[in-house]
Amino acid sequence: MSKPLIVGAVAYTPNVVTIWEGIRDYFAGSASEMDFVLFSNYGRQVDSLIDGTIDLAWNTNLAWVRTVAQTDGACRALAMRDTDTVFRTVFVARTGSNLGGLDGLKGRRLALGSKDSAQAAILPVHFLDRNGPGADEVELLRIDSDVGKHGDTGRSELDALRAVLDERADAAAIGINTWEAIGREELMPGAFEAFWESPTYSHCNFTALPRVPEERTGPWLERLLAMDWDNPEHRPILEMEGLRRWVSPKLDGYASLVEAVKEQGISARW
Amino acid sequence: MVSHGLVLDLVERVGTVARHGTVSVPLGEGDPEELAATVAAWCARSGNELVEVRGSRAVVRRGRSPDPLAELAPDLVPGTRLWMYTNFDCNLACDYCCVRSSPQSARRALGLDRVRRLATEALAAGVSELILTGGEPFLLPDIDELVTVCTAELPTTLLTNGMLFRGRRLEALRQMDRTQLALQISLDSATPEQHDGHRGRGSWERAVAGIRTAHDEGFRVRVAATLPYEQTHELAAFHTFLDSLGIAREDQVIRALAHRGAADNGIELTLESLIPEVTVTADGVYWHPVSADHDDQLVTRDIFPLQDAITEVRRRFTEQRAQATAAAQWFPCA
Numbered sequence: 001m002s003k004p005l006i007v008g009a010v011a012y013t014p015n016v017v018t019i020w021e022g023i024r025d026y027f028a029g030s031a032s033e034m035d036f037v038l039f040s041n042y043g044r045q046v047d048s049l050i051d052g053t054i055d056l057a058w059n060t061n062l063a064w065v066r067t068v069a070q071t072d073g074a075c076r077a078l079a080m081r082d083t084d085t086v087f088r089t090v091f092v093a094r095t096g097s098n099l100g101g102l103d104g105l106k107g108r109r110l111a112l113g114s115k116d117s118a119q120a121a122i123l124p125v126h127f128l129d130r131n132g133p134g135a136d137e138v139e140l141l142r143i144d145s146d147v148g149k150h151g152d153t154g155r156s157e158l159d160a161l162r163a164v165l166d167e168r169a170d171a172a173a174i175g176i177n178t179w180e181a182i183g184r185e186e187l188m189p190g191a192f193e194a195f196w197e198s199p200t201y202s203h204c205n206f207t208a209l210p211r212v213p214e215e216r217t218g219p220w221l222e223r224l225l226a227m228d229w230d231n232p233e234h235r236p237i238l239e240m241e242g243l244r245r246w247v248s249p250k251l252d253g254y255a256s257l258v259e260a261v262k263e264q265g266i267s268a269r270w
Numbered sequence: 271m272v273s274h275g276l277v278l279d280l281v282e283r284v285g286t287v288a289r290h291g292t293v294s295v296p297l298g299e300g301d302p303e304e305l306a307a308t309v310a311a312w313c314a315r316s317g318n319e320l321v322e323v324r325g326s327r328a329v330v331r332r333g334r335s336p337d338p339l340a341e342l343a344p345d346l347v348p349g350t351r352l353w354m355y356t357n358f359d360c361n362l363a364c365d366y367c368c369v370r371s372s373p374q375s376a377r378r379a380l381g382l383d384r385v386r387r388l389a390t391e392a393l394a395a396g397v398s399e400l401i402l403t404g405g406e407p408f409l410l411p412d413i414d415e416l417v418t419v420c421t422a423e424l425p426t427t428l429l430t431n432g433m434l435f436r437g438r439r440l441e442a443l444r445q446m447d448r449t450q451l452a453l454q455i456s457l458d459s460a461t462p463e464q465h466d467g468h469r470g471r472g473s474w475e476r477a478v479a480g481i482r483t484a485h486d487e488g489f490r491v492r493v494a495a496t497l498p499y500e501q502t503h504e505l506a507a508f509h510t511f512l513d514s515l516g517i518a519r520e521d522q523v524i525r526a527l528a529h530r531g532a533a534d535n536g537i538e539l540t541l542e543s544l545i546p547e548v549t550v551t552a553d554g555v556y557w558h559p560v561s562a563d564h565d566d567q568l569v570t571r572d573i574f575p576l577q578d579a580i581t582e583v584r585r586r587f588t589e590q591r592a593q594a595t596a597a598a599q600w601f602p603c604a
């Protein structure tokens with residue numbers, strides 16, 4: 001039996017333990033056993049991937065982009081969730097605001113999530129520049145309530161929505177997952193309406209460095225991709241992790257974030 | 271008008287616990303019914319479970335709790351067995367009788383028609399065994415007919431003190447179907463003192479004679495002892511005695527005395543601590559045979575349709591287990 005692959009993940013909620021124990025158990029007894037190590041933030045996780053403490057990292061899109069930058073592109077992405085290939089940022093305002101699109105934000109207040117959140121801070125600024133009036137034309141209210149976790153907790157996005165409800169902001173930029181979690185426009189009639197949805201981009205992936213050869217990651221990947229929504233033993237893991245199936249990475253989906261990081265001079269250690 | 275912060279709070283707080291963990295979320299200002307409906311709608315949509323709304327707070331579980339019925343051993347699922355209290359009156363007045371039976375108790379009989387219908391509906395409802403208990407069923411003049419309508423449908427156990435197998439009652443016993451019926455006779459000890467101390471002088475001797483009679487008549491005989499909890503581990507002599515009567519080891523049943531009915535002490539059995547055994551009496555459907563004389567464990571006055579009663583018992587059990595699990599998570603003992 002070869003040594004188990006060690007996968008790193010960031011513990012943004014206690015449920016992460018349950019999720020990774022489930023995934024570890026799924027691999028137990030296979031030709032590619034794995035174990036996991038939890039980190040308190042993505043900066044530390046990427047450092048540990050680079051120094052060889054872990055073999056694979058379950059990285060956010062920002063952590064991936066930073067790993068690419070720090071390894072001169074030598075890292076490779078192995079797989080992502082189906083939901084990671086079609087991630088979007090949603091701009092929402094109070095129902096009836098009729099902002100009509102990003103241009104409606106000119107001269108208004110936009111609440112953003114934590115500064116290291118691709119979906120709720122970095123990409124919204126990028127979209128304002130590319131598709132709207134330019135970030136300079138909008139008053140940005142930054143809510144850094146979960147820095148280090150790249151927005152995974154969703155807390156800063158909920159705080160951004162609260163800012164809209166409290167009229168401290170006219171709109172908020174949140175991830176599609178948070179928009180779904182609050183039930184879109186349906187569960188709180190009269191609260192929020194979406195007025196702009198971004199193009200899709202890629203979110204998380206399993207990242208490996210060349211030090212871990214494909215002979216080791218190949219069987220692991222094959223087993224990962226075999227997780228089956230219709231299998232009642234696999235289903236709870238997939239539900240908890242928010243996907244129906246694991247898919248090959250969609251790398252062109254990172255282009256917008258690569259540009260945004262460059263334009264905004266994002267720090268390498270977040 | 272629902273406070274919009276409620277849904278944001280739900281997302282945030284449920285996000286802070288692991289799967290199957292529960293959180294208590296304040297409902298906030300507004301119409302309580304509307305707020306509760308919002309929580310229910312959010313839970314349904316997000317795959318989480320509303321455990322309960324208590325006062326101004328909602329208790330929500332992350333994910334859905336496992337089905338408590340699916341977690342039970344198959345033979346413990348409520349509705350696997352159907353208990354029927356045939357009468358309630360008894361020739362004895364045991365000091366620990368859980369339903370306070372005695373010669374003075376008024377007869378509250380189910381009667382042949384209801385027993386027949388129950389047996390038929392039990393078969394249709396997926397029940398696999400019928401259990402008849404008294405007071406003392408052999409006081410009923412038509413006990414052989416009651417047993418026959420049961421054994422015609424399902425394997426049946428008849429609980430008795432075994433003291434009345436003479437004359438026409440012995441004849442009634444002989445009419446019963448030995449292939450479908452087991453007798454369960456109460457005997458508490460290997461010697462008369464303990465048994466007679468609770469059940470009356472001379473009762474041990476007559477019970478032992480009844481066990482021998484039933485056994486000689488070719489019936490499967492189970493012997494059930496009711497003992498104070500602290501004695502339930504000192505049973506070697508008792509088992510040796512029952513072996514000598516020809517009772518198979520698996521038919522030697524020991525029950526801990528319950529603090530119910532006439533009993534002054536015994537283990538406490540509450541709705542929460544008992545896995546239900548659907549029990550029908552002339553007064554209605556009860557949670558468990560030990561509580562068939564206690565309104566706190568009355569499930570419904572409607573005996574028919576039996577399927578509805580079984581469904582209701584299962585529903586309450588599921589709901590209660592979910593709440594108990596949630597309560598256990600509120601008070602973790604570090």
Ligand code: SF4
Pocket residue numbers: 360361362363364366367368369370371372404405406431469
């Ligand atoms: S315990 Fe049984 S035998 Fe004793 S009084 Fe109650 S019903 Fe009668």
